[in-house]
Amino acid sequence: MMSVALLLRFSACAMAQQDAVLRKKNPGFSKPNVIVIVSDDAGYADFGCYGGSQIPTPNIDAIAGKGTRFTDAYVSASVCAPSRAGILTGRYQQRFGFEHNTSTKVAKGYQVSDVGMDPAERTIGNEMQDNGYRTIAIGKWHQGEEKKHFPLKRGFDEFYGFTGGHRDFFAYKGKRNQETALYDNMDIVPETKITYLTDMFTDKASAFIEKNKNNPFFMYLSYNAVHTPMNARKDLMDRFAGIPDSGRRAYAAMMTSLDDGVGRVLKTIKDNGLEDNTLVIFINDNGGATGNSSDNGALRGMKGSKWEGGIRVAMMMKWPGHIPVNKTYSQPVISLDILPTAVAAGKGRQKGTKKLDGLNLLPYLSPGNKNIPHEALYWRRGVAAAVRSGNWKLIRVKENVLLFDLSKDLSEQHNLSEKHPEKVKNLSALLSRWEKGLDQPHWYSTYGDENQIKKHRMEVKGREMERLYP
Known part of the structure; x- marks a missing residue:
């Protein structure tokens, strides 16, 4: 299997060849x-x-x-x-x-x-x-x-x-x-x-x-x-x-x-x-x-x-x-x-x-590159934070923790946190590690934290209810 470094070098070479073709067709290409x-x-x-x-x-x-x-x-x-x-x-x-x-x-x-x-x-x-x-x-x-x-x-x-x-x-x-x-x-x-x-x-x-x-x-x-x-x-x-x-x-x-x-x-x-x-x-x-x-x-x-x-x-x-x-x-x-x-x-x-x-x-x-860009992606605004790693996503709102497998549940209807405590532990650790590199907010939302707590309850389902919490 081609190493990551070699694959990236190959991709760069291919792009350079494409640039050369364009320059030949268009001398003004830069x-x-x-x-x-x-x-x-x-x-x-x-x-x-x-x-x-x-x-x-x-x-x-x-x-x-x-x-x-x-x-x-x-x-x-x-x-x-x-x-x-x-x-x-x-x-x-x-x-x-x-x-x-x-x-x-x-x-x-x-x-x-x-x-x-x-x-x-x-x-x-x-x-x-x-x-x-x-x-x-x-x-x-x-x-x-x-x-x-x-x-x-x-x-x-x-x-x-x-x-x-x-x-x-x-x-x-x-x-x-x-x-x-x-x-x-x-x-x-x-x-x-x-x-x-x-x-x-x-x-x-x-x-x-x-x-x-x-x-x-x-x-x-x-x-x-x-x-x-x-x-x-x-x-x-x-x-x-x-x-x-x-x-x-x-x-x-x-x-x-x-x-x-x-x-x-x-x-x-x-x-x-x-x-x-x-x-x-x-x-x-x-x-x-x-x-x-x-x-x-x-x-x-x-x-x-x-x-x-x-x-x-x-x-x-x-x-x-x-x-x-x-x-x-x-x-x-x-x-x-x-x-x-x-x-x-x-x-x-x-x-x-x-x-x-x-x-x-x-x-x-580039065709053939199977590498994954990000190990994990993160979000936080006030009391609500989240992390996605692979197909797993965790949402944390104060003491409330929600876990979803997006490959099977794109609409996030089934909270799997009780069934997969080890996954919750691992994702929570990733999220906490990321948060250590953040600054404290320099200002706060006019909506406050209460709105974030309400909108992330599992019972808030359907557009009519979602629109109650901007």
């Missing part, structure tokens, strides 16, 4: 462009390539069709801000105190001005900049409101978006908060210029590609669709008139805007002759939310929970000649893998000195 597209609060089963049938998502599905779709992809948090902190840093965000969504409930020793991604952490923007890329962040930021947290201070040459966790998709007619202002770099876009946010983010992404087509670029395209408020374009609402529930109808219209936007970005890449030299990664930020009519399908739970419906997400990537086409990958991976994968794709080196928790996925996607 570092690949990298685009990371993030959707917000979408349901796991609302994408066509994940079994969705009610809402067509042909453009997002095309990323999977031309690349690899991950069946067991996770994010590092089940709510927006810490999930994004993990994506941006490649590290479990609890290592630097970003355990909860941003709030004003600061921990002892910290101030409200500390709420946000620690400036001492390097981002994917920093890494790509240092490896010769022009960088832009578009859309939702949600990483702090102080100047030190602003995207232009965090590794991005350009920023077009808003700094908070949500805002109206249409223009505000009255007063709005500072965190909902739409920024074009340091300038605030007047509300009179705002049409429909999803379309505007797409326009900016397409323009950036056109402008930078001759040089390597990195784009973090963080749509706020389909997060609340449920603001949909009327023409798309009319298209889904057959859906009786108005909330679900608005959700379908917003998903269509998102998918159309992704399609336009992909078309811009293709029209500029960049398709073969662009790595595209798509990921949803957490499970479908309790208030936006999303559908997590067979997965139990929703946004905010440690159930699969809170942390398992749609994720896919394509890069012609480097990533297998129309394939599925079933080993557990996590959003933390995006940063090292992007850096490796550009033949770059991580300039930061802190150890990443994510890893480069490209070698693992």
Whole structure:
């Protein structure tokens, strides 16, 4: 059997040969462009390539069709801000105190001005900049409101978006908060210029590609669709008139805007002759939310929970000649893998000195590589924590411990903790060992711990009950 080191070396050689072929065809070929597209609060089963049938998502599905779709992809948090902190840093965000969504409930020793991604952490923007890329962040930021947290201070040459966790998709007619202002770099876009946010983010992404087509670029395209408020374009609402529930109808219209936007970005890449030299990664930020009519399908739970419906997400990537086409990958991976994968794709080196928790996925996607990327994956937010190792998953909420075999029980209906005490012991030890490397939260959730306790009770079953605990 080929050793791991030899297999990884073989994969690297194969990729180098593919690069040489592309350079011969296109003398201008250099570092690949990298685009990371993030959707917000979408349901796991609302994408066509994940079994969705009610809402067509042909453009997002095309990323999977031309690349690899991950069946067991996770994010590092089940709510927006810490999930994004993990994506941006490649590290479990609890290592630097970003355990909860941003709030004003600061921990002892910290101030409200500390709420946000620690400036001492390097981002994917920093890494790509240092490896010769022009960088832009578009859309939702949600990483702090102080100047030190602003995207232009965090590794991005350009920023077009808003700094908070949500805002109206249409223009505000009255007063709005500072965190909902739409920024074009340091300038605030007047509300009179705002049409429909999803379309505007797409326009900016397409323009950036056109402008930078001759040089390597990195784009973090963080749509706020389909997060609340449920603001949909009327023409798309009319298209889904057959859906009786108005909330679900608005959700379908917003998903269509998102998918159309992704399609336009992909078309811009293709029209500029960049398709073969662009790595595209798509990921949803957490499970479908309790208030936006999303559908997590067979997965139990929703946004905010440690159930699969809170942390398992749609994720896919394509890069012609480097990533297998129309394939599925079933080993557990996590959003933390995006940063090292992007850096490796550009033949770059991580300039930061802190150890990443994510890893480069490209070698693992090579045909014949049977190695498992992660021994275990971990989660914690307040009193609720979880670990997955192989097919086994443990959820710990204070003294309550739940154990599931995901290979036989994807919907987490059967708690096996009493039948397998040794497995509980082993997974609990893994979780405790991981927690020793974490910082204490620098601020706390506005919901408190009681909500986490309630939503992880075995008797909370069915969407109606799950939606009671956001």
